[in-house]
Amino acid sequence: MKLLNLFGLTAEQISKLNKLGNVQVLDSTDLNSENISDIDVIYGWGKPAMEVLSKSPKLKLVQSNSAGVDYMPLSQLAKKKVTLTNVSGIHAEPISEMVLAYVLSFARGVVTSQAARRDKQWVGDKIRMNNYTLPNRTAVIFGTGHIGKAIAEKLQAFGTKTIGVSRHGKPVDHFDEVVTDTEGTKRAAKADFVINIMPLTSETKHFFNQTFFDQMVNQPVFINVGRGPSVDTQALINALNTSKLAGAGLDVFESEPLEADSPLWGMDNVILTPHISGGFKEYGEESFDILYKNLASLIQTGDAAINKVDLSAGY
Amino acid sequence: MKLLNLFGLTAEQISKLNKLGNVQVLDSTDLNSENISDIDVIYGWGKPAMEVLSKSPKLKLVQSNSAGVDYMPLSQLAKKKVTLTNVSGIHAEPISEMVLAYVLSFARGVVTSQAARRDKQWVGDKIRMNNYTLPNRTAVIFGTGHIGKAIAEKLQAFGTKTIGVSRHGKPVDHFDEVVTDTEGTKRAAKADFVINIMPLTSETKHFFNQTFFDQMVNQPVFINVGRGPSVDTQALINALNTSKLAGAGLDVFESEPLEADSPLWGMDNVILTPHISGGFKEYGEESFDILYKNLASLIQTGDAAINKVDLSAGY
Numbered sequence: 001m002k003l004l005n006l007f008g009l010t011a012e013q014i015s016k017l018n019k020l021g022n023v024q025v026l027d028s029t030d031l032n033s034e035n036i037s038d039i040d041v042i043y044g045w046g047k048p049a050m051e052v053l054s055k056s057p058k059l060k061l062v063q064s065n066s067a068g069v070d071y072m073p074l075s076q077l078a079k080k081k082v083t084l085t086n087v088s089g090i091h092a093e094p095i096s097e098m099v100l101a102y103v104l105s106f107a108r109g110v111v112t113s114q115a116a117r118r119d120k121q122w123v124g125d126k127i128r129m130n131n132y133t134l135p136n137r138t139a140v141i142f143g144t145g146h147i148g149k150a151i152a153e154k155l156q157a158f159g160t161k162t163i164g165v166s167r168h169g170k171p172v173d174h175f176d177e178v179v180t181d182t183e184g185t186k187r188a189a190k191a192d193f194v195i196n197i198m199p200l201t202s203e204t205k206h207f208f209n210q211t212f213f214d215q216m217v218n219q220p221v222f223i224n225v226g227r228g229p230s231v232d233t234q235a236l237i238n239a240l241n242t243s244k245l246a247g248a249g250l251d252v253f254e255s256e257p258l259e260a261d262s263p264l265w266g267m268d269n270v271i272l273t274p275h276i277s278g279g280f281k282e283y284g285e286e287s288f289d290i291l292y293k294n295l296a297s298l299i300q301t302g303d304a305a306i307n308k309v310d311l312s313a314g315y
Numbered sequence: 316m317k318l319l320n321l322f323g324l325t326a327e328q329i330s331k332l333n334k335l336g337n338v339q340v341l342d343s344t345d346l347n348s349e350n351i352s353d354i355d356v357i358y359g360w361g362k363p364a365m366e367v368l369s370k371s372p373k374l375k376l377v378q379s380n381s382a383g384v385d386y387m388p389l390s391q392l393a394k395k396k397v398t399l400t401n402v403s404g405i406h407a408e409p410i411s412e413m414v415l416a417y418v419l420s421f422a423r424g425v426v427t428s429q430a431a432r433r434d435k436q437w438v439g440d441k442i443r444m445n446n447y448t449l450p451n452r453t454a455v456i457f458g459t460g461h462i463g464k465a466i467a468e469k470l471q472a473f474g475t476k477t478i479g480v481s482r483h484g485k486p487v488d489h490f491d492e493v494v495t496d497t498e499g500t501k502r503a504a505k506a507d508f509v510i511n512i513m514p515l516t517s518e519t520k521h522f523f524n525q526t527f528f529d530q531m532v533n534q535p536v537f538i539n540v541g542r543g544p545s546v547d548t549q550a551l552i553n554a555l556n557t558s559k560l561a562g563a564g565l566d567v568f569e570s571e572p573l574e575a576d577s578p579l580w581g582m583d584n585v586i587l588t589p590h591i592s593g594g595f596k597e598y599g600e601e602s603f604d605i606l607y608k609n610l611a612s613l614i615q616t617g618d619a620a621i622n623k624v625d626l627s628a629g630y
Contacts, residue, residue: 093448093450094423094446094448097419097422097423097448097449097473098419098423098425100415100419101416101419101420101422101423101425102425104412104413104415104416104419105416105420105425107412107416108409108412108413108416108588108591108592109588109591109594110413110416110417110420110586110588113587113588113589113591114429114586114587116589117580117587120575120580122571122572122573122589123589124572124588124589124590124591124594127588127589127591127594128590128591128593128594128595128598129594129595129596129598130596131409131591131594131595131596132595132596133408133409133412133595134412135408154472154473157469157472158412158469256437257437257439258437260435265432265435271425271429272428272429272432273423273424273425273428273439273442274428274431274437274438274439274442275439275443276423276424276428276439276442276443276446277423278443279424279439279442279443279444279446280443280444280446280447280448281444281445281446281447283443283444
């Protein structure tokens with residue numbers, strides 16, 4: 001069995017895979033016109049992956065190293081009957097912590113302090129009385145999967161009311177309520193925090209647009225740790241400039257890297273991080289654990305064990 | 316009974332006090348050479364307070380509007396048998412939230428992202444793999460009172476190990492362990508976060524000095540939400556410049572406002588807020604609730620009910 005490694009494996013991890021049976025690990029530099037048609041599994045994604053997809057009739061499994069898979073040729077994978085698995089689950093802790101970093105930085109005046117700091121302004125009196133605490137605030141979280149649930153759990157620990165928005169509207173742990181899309185926007189309008197962690201699909205593209213932001217009445221803080229294209233960037237900038245939103249914590253953007261001329265770089269009511277919310281030191285190890293489980297299962301049963309993506313739904 | 320209001324009372328609050336009995340509220344502008352010797356209670360502290368202390372033989376109670384009372388003439392209050400009460404307790408939620416804002420901003424790379432943002436650098440790959448999450452990290456918290464406990468409770472909710480440092484070393488809720496000063500420094504040396512919330516006394520002045528920082532081996536993030544003079548500022552700056560510390564979250568400073576020429580303003584591994592961590596919108600209401608309880612008790616029993624300061628200990 002040949003595995004094309006496009007993400008990163010340590011020597012120790014490769015030796016662990018070898019022990020699973022006849023597993024041979026190739027890097028992209030090892031690929032040639034002969035072995036490319038022999039690849040069974042791809043770990044990660046990147047340049048040679050499309051070529052392998054078209055040239056290897058043996059390809060059975062793509063194990064992505066991300067949770068979102070919107071950047072992959074899902075219909076082609078479906079057509080070729082390739083199983084796609086993701087690493088959904090390992091991002092719950094790091095991303096939910098990032099959301100709390102944003103939420104607390106806005107609530108406690110760290111954001112306004114940092115803006116004043118540039119000019120060495122000591123503006124404690126002004127900031128102090130505008131600060132607030134989290135008990136009895138309301139957060140509306142679009143997306144109630146692993147990560148949404150982890151965000152809700154942490155916010156609940158601070159005494160914040162959590163409203164989830166999903167397609168099904170069914171109860172989910174750690175949400176005080178779960179509602180569907182239309183009702184979700186109404187709730188967001190009156191919330192203190194509006195948080196996006198939905199996958200990117202044709203339905204969620206530009207979900208957060210001018211029409212959405214125009215309905216906000218309580219000047220919420222908007223947080224995007226889902227996918228950039230779920231937001232119409234110009235509409236977001238307008239909403240920030242017209243005080244429809246109090247601020248934004250943004251980890252993902254419609255185009256990445258963020259363009260040098262984007263006004264977002266310079267906006268004082270925005271926390272901007274370069275698509276890092278899911279990352280952490282032990283990411284490679286936790287991602288490998290999922291690859292290992294799925295490869296072992298593939299060898300034994302002919303199918304992956306966990307984290308299979310529904311190729312028509314896109315997540 | 317005459318109350319000198321040096322903090323701030325709304326009309327509604329004054330009318331509530333009036334109803335307690337024969338309570339008359341004076342502002343500093345109402346003071347004159349006659350009524351100054353008639354003041355029974357001071358709410359808050361400020362310019363005319365010292366004069367009232369020396370001129371009013373009737374002064375029985377000073378209700379401060381802060382938790383720390385190191386700026387007050389404690390021995391003079393003791394000599395004149397004036398009871399001092401503080402508003403200890405109401406800062407636990409806002410300050411513990413601020414500590415989590417600092418902790419998460421360092422752990423999740425918000426601090427490094429904001430530094431890179433100035434130059435519009437999109438450095439996700441570099442930042443992502445240096446980030447970490449809070450489970451199994453260790454925080455050493457100097458001070459195990461109301462606020463220290465609230466900090467520990469929140470960190471525990473994130474899976475962080477909490478070690479408290481106090482004079483008594485006895486177990487306290489939400490701390491995995493409580494140790495005394497000397498052992499505390501040893502634990503701090505190996506911790507991820509070192510947090511100060513001790514009151515300022517002769518024992519805690521410059522507690523965090525060059526000798527302390529030189530012992531740090533795990534490059535912790537240092538957080539000060541206690542009192543500025545507990546830290547030797549030059550030693551802190553040295554520790555930040557020589558990587559003895561990974562960074563610092565500072566809300567209080569040896570001299571406030573922070574001097575314009577302080578290197579701290581420009582240091583990228585420092586979050587700097589202008590003494591705001593205890594503030595929040597409802598502060599005036601919660602502070603008033605304590606004044607009200609103590610004034611009602613003073614009228615009925617001749618003594619304050621809650622939050623009495625031990626004038627010899629200083630807190």
